[in-house]
Amino acid sequence: MQLSEHIRMAFSSLVANKMRSILTMLGMIIGVGAVVAISSVGNGITNEINESFERGTSNAFTLKVASRDGQSSESGFILALLYGDDMAEKDRINDRMIEALRTRFDGKFAEIGSSVSIASGHADDLRETQLSFTGLTAEGAATENVPMLSGRSFSEDDVIGKRRVAIVPEKFLKVYFGSSSDTALGKTFNASVNGKTVTFTIIGIYENAVTSGVVKMFGIDSSETHQIYVPYTLNGDMASSDQTVYSGYTSVKVKGNNLTDNLENLAADMSDYLTERFYADNKDYKISYDYTPPNSGNMIGDVFSAVSMAISTIAGISLVVAGIGVMNIMLVSVTERTREIGIRKALGATNRDIHRQFIIEAVILCVVGGMIGVVFGALVAFLVGLRFEMNVYPSVGSVIMAFGVSVLVGIFFGTYPASRAAKLDPIDALRHE
Amino acid sequence: MAKKIIEMRDIVKRYFVGTPNELEVLHGVSLEVYEGEFLAIVGQSGSGKSTIMNMIGALDRPTEGQYMLDGLDMSKIKDKELSHIRNQKIGFVFQSFNLIGRSSALANVELPMLYAGVGRSERRARAEKLLGSVGMLPWKDHKPNEMSGGQNQRVAIARAMANDPAIILADEPTGALDSKTGRLVVDIFHYLHQIGGKTIVFITHNDELAEEADRIVTLSDGRIIGERRGSVRREAVSAT
Incomplete structure (x- = not known):
């Protein structure tokens, strides 16, 4: 079965459970949003400090x-x-x-x-x-x-x-x-x-x-x-x-x-x-x-970037919490859909098909949550920048990182529920009420 | 006589093997089904009907004995290939329909083709044709809970036909239906058998309906205790 079909199927099952999907994504939205916002504002401040130090030196x-x-x-x-x-x-x-x-x-x-x-x-x-x-x-x-x-x-x-x-x-x-x-x-x-x-x-x-x-x-x-x-x-x-x-x-x-x-x-x-x-x-x-070589002797900037990195890391921990939320929901979903899994297996789905279906659902939850989080974080950073008249924008690196981390969180926390789903015995699953 | 599509030799099935609860459900069943045959398997509950149905449907494997399905030795086949066989050679029809609740009738019929890797447009065209053949095309966008039991079962039959399987395996397909709708559903099986030339294995405890089969096998306590010809010949009529 093609990946695109898996993705389409995963979307349709997530849409069927809108409220639950949104609540699960909220964890990712907040986690990624916090990381992006903090690192953007931190970068903005660090850049300002560096610029004001480098001006003329x-x-x-x-x-x-x-x-x-x-x-x-x-x-x-x-x-x-x-x-x-x-x-x-x-x-x-x-x-x-x-x-x-x-x-x-x-x-x-x-x-x-x-x-x-x-x-x-x-x-x-x-x-x-x-x-x-x-x-x-x-x-x-x-x-x-x-x-x-x-x-x-x-x-x-x-x-x-x-x-x-x-x-x-x-x-x-x-x-x-x-x-x-x-x-x-x-x-x-x-x-x-x-x-x-x-x-x-x-x-x-x-x-x-x-x-x-x-x-x-x-x-x-x-x-x-x-x-x-x-x-x-x-x-x-x-x-x-x-x-x-x-x-x-x-x-x-x-x-x-x-x-x-x-x-x-x-x-x-x-x-x-x-x-x-x-x-x-x-x-x-x-x-x-x-003589002051460029980019040196600027301790405030260094300290600031270290501090913002540390806060971002702490915010990143919330991604782990969000990932556990995703895993929890996926486990509930596997239990709830045991009969569906049995039906799919009876109709010819391989263990791999079932595994993929659940992994992809988890990854979509995380990635969509992550993308909304990036937008949300960038918005927060933009508003902070507006308030303090700073040039604040999310770095491409932090966006890519947030996105990559979302995918990894999805794969990591989706694997266990997905393999549980894949291992279900079709006869037992079909009998499940 | 036509070729044997199912050939079971001395099938034994035990559960919980090696534990104190070890339970032997089938005690050496031998069964042959010929291509184009309409076979009914009858028996009390607990007679081993479901076990044999799971075995025929490649959902389960025998503990002992040999099972040849369409020339393939099922005892030597890997799990992944079992999925493929279920997909290609077997069309399941269940008592409780087992449609996927959040998907439309059309999507349900498409599902086996999805797992078979059939392209999108071909899938859609074939699913619509199959729904038409069971008179359900006007309901293609309805979800299972928006249709009656008989309609659900017709969709399920269309789904069973999706990959043009060698055998349609129906497990008490009328069990959840009133007698009138049950009649209609069985007529669809007659149609598939007589006009479509399908092999049908029909598991039921409704003796009246079983009499319409070519051959009736009676199962009791994990053994075949009787085999006879069906006494009623029912002419197929188009479902639509």
Whole structure:
């Protein structure tokens, strides 16, 4: 007898017992649904975390001034916050060094740039609109991964000429001009910084980072302050009167290109080169580097995916419970249909035919339940995603796995009832009331 | 004489072999049925009728003795082949109809062909033809509980004919029917026998109906105690 006939027959007998079939499937629906929903949401969160960690960190490293006694300039940074930036100009990385790097390592990297936090202020007409100014070198927009929407980045002339030009976020335009279109390019705005009013011309617009649901959940959304990029050479103009302004940088960022085979080696070579050439007689400082390989050091993401895996596994246990339910119903069904089995055997059904009939019924219960479960789980995941503004979707892997597990559950828990049915003696079965 | 389609030699059947409850139901039965014969087996309940019927129908195997069905030695046959023989050579008609309750008349008639691997359209066409031959075609979509006992039995006879078996094996087919419907059902057997040329083994304890057979074998206490010709000749009339 053909498999398709078996399947048709199994469907008709399941339909004949609708209520029972649906209740039995419910176990599978809930089990598979839970696994799919949990793993989808878990994947969504893990992806968000990974993305927010990887944004700007991959394919780049930082060269920084570090003290020779092993302490990096970060402790210096804290000191600078407390007592004012005390790293003298001679200790800083300057444009001459960057030129030297460009010559020495020509073609081995894509960009070298730096960013300097300059000052914060507010838009002149709107006191609530907080602005934070970051100075960039000409290539700084690229190394900082500023996601440009329109307009242009800074040129060498902008930087050297200390032009009052700015790259602003999309959201700022909405607040300041009430529009976000390209027409804002070339317009000016006034900012109040350290008691001075400075007028900037907008030359570029960048996209605000998507504030993810996770970020909102953890309450670390800082998007109320608008990040404005300006040429870093404006730091003198914008500083308060009692602030000493140094030229040079405490760190620069280098972005690799597709020819860069080993970023870490390049980072080491560059920092060694700078240290030997420019810091040989500097007793206090040298150049070191920070490099984070992609997909590493992201413990939160790892922990999260482990947790969601663990919860999925626990949800998977409900599949075993559902499978036992299927087995139970199949055993009842075999007992109930003993006479039918006898009739079928008298009419020429082989033991294998009977075995198949019951196995297929069990598998159909599980697979149909599993498919409804996948839809149900995906729906739950979608709603969770909608609620927390996350990109949540069931992975193909989890759907295939749920489907495969359903088939296996059906086969595993259907085998015993089916073999009981197949082994029935036709004479006894026909006599059964 | 025509060829022997059933040939039983010294059949012994014991149940619970090797236990203290060992029970011998048939004590050496020899029986021959010829092709195209209408044989009635009569006897009291407990005489071994059902056991012999199970044996003939390849549902059971003898403990001792030899049973040849249509030239096949049944004592040497595997379980799987027994299923095949039941499917191809035997058409069962039971006292309690034994139709599958949730399936339509048509689906019930198709069932033996399903197990024989007959294709869908051929199955349907043949099932409809068979239902027509027992006058049940208008009822083809009805389920057993939507039909009378006589109608159920007619569907069951159509089902027994599905794979054009060598023998129709009827176990008290009128037992659950009133005499008028029983008459109608037996007439269908006469029709299949006389017009269709089928071999029919008819187990009954209705002596009146048994008299219409070609030959009557009387079973008592696990032995054949008598054999005679039927005294009534009933001419076949079409069931439809």
